[in-house]
Amino acid sequence: MTPRLLEFYEKELQFIREMGMEFSKRYPKIAAGLDLGSTECADPYVERLIESFAFLTARIQLKMDAEYPRFTQHLLEIVYPHYLTPLPSMMITEFNPNFKGGITEDGFLIPRNTKLVSKIAGGRSRCTFQTAHDVMLWPVQVKEAAYLPLGQISAYCGESNLKTVKSGLRIKLRAMADFRFDQIPMDQLTFYLYGTGNLPVQIYELIMGHGVSVVVKDLSGQKIYSLDQSIINTVGFDRNESLLPSTAQSFQGYRLLQEYFALPERFLFVQLKGIQSTMQKIGANELEIVILLDTAQDKFEHSIQADNFKLNCTPAINLFEKQADRIHLKPQDAEHHLIIDKTRPNDFEVFGLLDVVGIGSDLVSEQPFYPFYSAFRQDAETSAEHAYYTVRRQPALQPVNANPAYLKTEYTGNEIYLSLVDDSEAPYDPDIKQLGVRVLCTNRDLPKLIVAGEGKTDFSLEISAPLDEEKGIRCLAGPTDPKPSHAEGSYAWRLINHLSLNYLSLIDNDHQQGAKVLRDMLKLYGDYSEHAIAKQIEGLLSIRTNPMTCRVPVKGPITFGRGLEITLTFDESAFAGGSCFLLGAILEQFFCKYASINSFTQVKLTTRERGEVMKWPVRTGTRALL
Template identity: 25%
Template sequence: MADTSGQANPPLINDLISHGHEFSFSQVMRIARLHLGAGGAGELPEVPWQARIRVRPDLSLAFPAADVARVERSGQNGADLLITTTFLGLYGSSSPLPTHYTEDLLDEASADSSVSRDFLDILHQRLYQLYFQCWGKYQLFNQVAEEKNTKDRERLFCLIGLGEKELRDSVPDPWSLVRYAGLLTQFPRSAEGLQTLLRDALGVRKLEVEQCVLRRVPIPKDQQMRLGISGMSLGLSTVLGSEIADRMGKFRILIGPLSKKEFDTLLPGTPQHDKLASLIRLYILDPFDFDLQMTLAAKEAEPIRLGDPDGAKLGWNSWCFAGATLGETTALFPIAHSATPAPSTEVGYAPEFKEPSSLIDYYQQELSKLRDLAADYAISHPELSAMVSGHLADAGVERLFEGVAFLNANLQQKLDDNFPEIIHDLIDAIQPNYLRPIPATTIVAFTPKANCTGSQTIPAGTELKSIPIDGTECLFTTSYPVEIHPLEITGANFAQPSGQPPAITIKFKLSDMGLSTWEMNTLRLFLAGEQNDAANLYLVLMRYLKMIVITPLQYGQTHTLDATHLRAVGFEDEELLFPTNSSATSHQLLLEYFIQPNKYLFIDLQGLEKWLDRGDGMEFEVRFELEKLPFALHQLTKADFELFATPAANLFKHQAKPLSVTDRKAEYRIRPEGINAEHYQVYSLEKVSGFVRGHANAISYLPHEQYTGRTGDSPLFKLRKRKSELRSSIDFNIAVIDRAMTKLPASELLDISLTCTNSALPSNLVVGDLCIPNANSPVFATFSNIKVITRSANPRLANNQLWKHFSLFGTNLHLINCKSLISLLETYILSDCRDYKEVKTYQMRLEGIVGLRIAAIDRLFGGSMQRGWEIRIRLQKDCFTSNGEMYLFSAMLERFMALFATQSAFTLTVIEDVQGTLEYRWPERMGKRPLL
């Protein structure tokens, strides 16, 4: 067998043409690709290599001896190739058609004609190309090494946290790091893992990692103990002096003994030293300090010679000694943490390749390719051109092309998938909501009825109905619990009297009860004004609040609360818009910001139980005293505040149509009950029960992910999610298996409980349409939606989007720069069916990120030094519609950046505008990345 390794060259092509039958079809195609493709000796840059290869079956009924009968030169000057195969053809010895079809073609060939054969070869050309793609899809080495398939390479980069091109650009030689995917996907990172990585990458066997190296850390000025500073407790949060000893924030790389030549190659400024530093920064996720200690072997030190171009460098590899040489000696070198790359001024969006998104798109693409081949056929056989191409083409030929295009489209769609059998399970395990449809959402406000004479609680998950749309009532469920009181807002205003601080005042009135009998701890308000006004009001209350003054309007005493008693709502794990069983809730917080930003315009006034002397009146006011404001607020009214509101999502419990399961099918499509199937879409599967014929008791099925070997004899089910072939939605399919992971042979009826959405139907609703009580709706309050209902959407599965999202969980915070941050955030806003104008608005906000700097810092926590990250982000204010929108976006960025810090480190985020007029600083926040 000829050697097919390495770069194809003319002698190898000659060998292929002389002995083509000795090669397999895949070998022939690989050699042809190396010769005619990019970088090959026969490359034509303007012509794809696939277009220069013609493949056809052998016109013979002889028994084939190999996959390939022969390989011949073709085209102009013999620059192209003609490959004749012995398999998978519509004629020849392996044809599925009756033999007389091949015999007719043989008779035609004997008459020196090829009209019919060439017509069938229109279908063959594309068929063999798809066959070669099928062979190569799971040949990962060939895809990434020979074909240099960018999508397959990108998936491998995603495994090591370098899914975005901007992240790869920040690392020298990123492709070489794929070799260490096993080390870079381990959590937590360990000294042994770093040691293994450095030994292999640098080719140095004598390398150790010394942990817990002593360092002296300067205490930040604002944390040093001095007279006049309050809030410090002796023995708890006080440290004397200006620095502190610490062993938890530093490690050391020990290398040696080394020869003089090896020692010099690792000195600062050399490629090996830079590689060492970049590998350390890539591997460690925490902001550790580190340095390098190298040991020069005995008798390797040399005298200093003037004029020696490779001579000693003072302080690095020069020593003072008497005699011929030295014994073993060590030198310590700091390894500076690289600064985050300077922000680029070109922060726009590169055009993205638009791949087919549905079966229809693939069908149109395949039909176009067949028609191009038919056009070439018409040139070769002009007497038949009218039959195979143009608007007068024969109807039978058109139907044939359409049928073949449909089959090819199904195959090409499968070939282009993103390995869902792998990535879907990974995403389901860490963030299942990302693979689910995005339901419509809104904000609902409740109004207490006259019979509401005391405090009541409406639990989260309460179902609410809309008016019918096309005969279907849309169902929504509330996201937050709502405490209802016989309370109303009677007025609100903003005032800035001369010589007094500005203040926002809200007046309240109770019904049928006095303040002294009203039991209240927390009062939740929704900022219900127009989006920009509400965001500005949110900014003022969160950033410029000095104190809160509560005053009864009849009797009682005024009570004052400090600004910490006003809490932002929506950022905690129990305040999610959609239910989840994932620990990666911070990712969902950002996703929900791009879905329903109004969800974050809730505030809680806490500490009302501290107001003891309220009096017996029924009216009171709350005055929010403010600092000097950098901008003017709009004219406030009571319409800017709403009581008893909550986000609501178009999610509800529903049943699937019963499934009759036999051993004749591998999986079954789950379809919700309902007259109009377009009005229901599966969101998640809650429970699966089965009924066997002749048995009354139901059998409970477990998800196969929960199988541990100790779950008894319960059968299992496997849920598979696929992009719909005809719609821009997700199809849910179920496969039933037993404990041996084989299909169940027994006939059963499956009863499946679901959580569903109404798909795109809620987009027809307007403000006030969500107002019909349901069975579990409260009887003591009415309700309606007070905000526009957002459109539903589907997750974006194309272009390795799921792999890029998985990459987020392994991304190193220190590698993130301005462009890569924008790319990471963009994965949350791009989804199918989203409103184009809405997406453009969010993209404009991302373009407002014009600067990012991340640096390791030290802060005191409880008397000990803690290592963390200081994150400084600069925003372009012109990319936001208001100061409030910029602040709300900043608050989400602060939470998002904490995702990349481990739970043993903190983040301190500072966000400022480009002009330097605004600065928002958040307190230290412990990281959210799990250690395991």
């Protein structure tokens, strides 16, 4: 029972006593009996009637109050469906290959959306995570890594490059299991930047902000190959690398912000792409990759090591498909509670619905139902039955007599209620006895009980893979705490206000006002109650824009267009243990995706302490126009 019912009940009791007394004094001839006094009535039967009446009217008030979040939920289902879902737990995992005969020179692919299953946590169900990136296991290992100052970099670059090159990052690789690099068809190499404090983010800034070229060299020094800066790529920004489900009606820039504030480490990946032709010229089992930098940062000379560059890593999210227990329909019920597993109801939480099918009384005939509030209803419109469903999310209540294993965390999550309607949103009442629902779900609060790094592998695969028996799969970051849905409460109305956000409000001529609008938007994605996130959001000081005209980087004839130069200014002291560079990179992608397809943006990152830090290249907008 919701605590709000007690709140309404007390208000109704107070109203009957106080306003009843006031009304009886104003109209004594017709309402003298309403003067009950300010204390309890002496007649217990009258007191019972008063309390019963207050209880019934409190229920009516509660139902009327619940209509407001229903309105916001239905509206957000169409324009911003990702706001209504809970935010699942996320983590970074490392796969440790078996180099002793388990892996071949052709490598082994662990595809995106591979399931990782945890150990049993606290006597409850196993947690299931899904990977976000393709991971190609190669018989390759990082043996050494170091920062090279200017005095040591001349051996890796020509005299002409010494004018721009100031330092470098050296990564020594070794081919395992007696293989040579010319035997391994490796075209790309993805590093996860790992470490304590803000070192990984600083390495990310060095590579993505100051990398000018890449050198591949065998240890003898006889073969040195120079590769262009274009082989250095970011990971995690594309739709096919997303952690959260990507839908057609959801703006990808918002997804980037959600994932950044949930797990910023998921963007700390650097990929060297298009290296196969160079690698196959190295007929040895060891080589060096040197990323040449145009800046000198001697503070890294003794802090960078091999463990900072992890191979075979991917983000993973506690999100997976499952067939829910069937719902047995009762004619008198307008709503139907969806429970994924009735034997363990608190171990699963609905993230989204994939399929809803009605089963007839013969238990054979099936009737598909489609979401009523949807921007895309082609399948439903072609159906002769016009059968739809609506969804209502409601905060879950902690069971009073729950098993102690279910009370170790404060997270309760949300529950889902389905209503079957026709195309006029009137109750749909065919010969349907049961509902079969396939859902996308999480393990609710179970990831908070996972203890990583103890014993053998932290997770197991549902597929066979050549992994080390002892190390197996390790969790490097996370799992993060899940966050509940914001389907109800004042937060939902703030999301409705988000509808007024547009391109002009973000680039207001007043740089202080523009920064405030952007900060308000960031508060919708970051948990402002967390001190570190609140400081980062407030660390955005200003946003300035200047219209500009330049050549648009598109294929075909030379084309000039008009766009915007956007300058973001941060206070670096607000990013203790992190870096504003990563948030700047997220916002740079956000503006690029937010701009129209016939325009462009160029983002410049500045800080109060260092001045200009980064100027990204011109990027054309990706938002299509009608």
